[in-house]
Amino acid sequence: MTTACRGWPTRVEIKFQDKTGEIALDQIRAVDKIRLVKRLGKLDQETASAVLDMLGELFAL
Numbered sequence: 001m002t003t004a005c006r007g008w009p010t011r012v013e014i015k016f017q018d019k020t021g022e023i024a025l026d027q028i029r030a031v032d033k034i035r036l037v038k039r040l041g042k043l044d045q046e047t048a049s050a051v052l053d054m055l056g057e058l059f060a061l
Contacts, residue, residue: 002027010058012050016041023047025054 001014003021010026017040024030043051 010054012047012054014043014047023051025051025058 001016001019001021002024003019005011005013005020005022008026011022011024014021014023
């Protein structure tokens with residue numbers, strides 16, 4: 001998640017822990033594994049579906 005909102009089609013808007021931002025699917029490889037220490041929460045069904053739909057478009061053959 002990034003708080004720098006760009007409105008690009010490869011990003012999904014989200015509000016998480018009182019912060020507004022975007023899930024940056026165009027930077028999916030930029031996640032540093034060291035930062036993945038603990039789970040902070042869970043996406044709501046609507047946001048999770050939007051993420052899966054966009055990933056499907058990005059990786060469609």
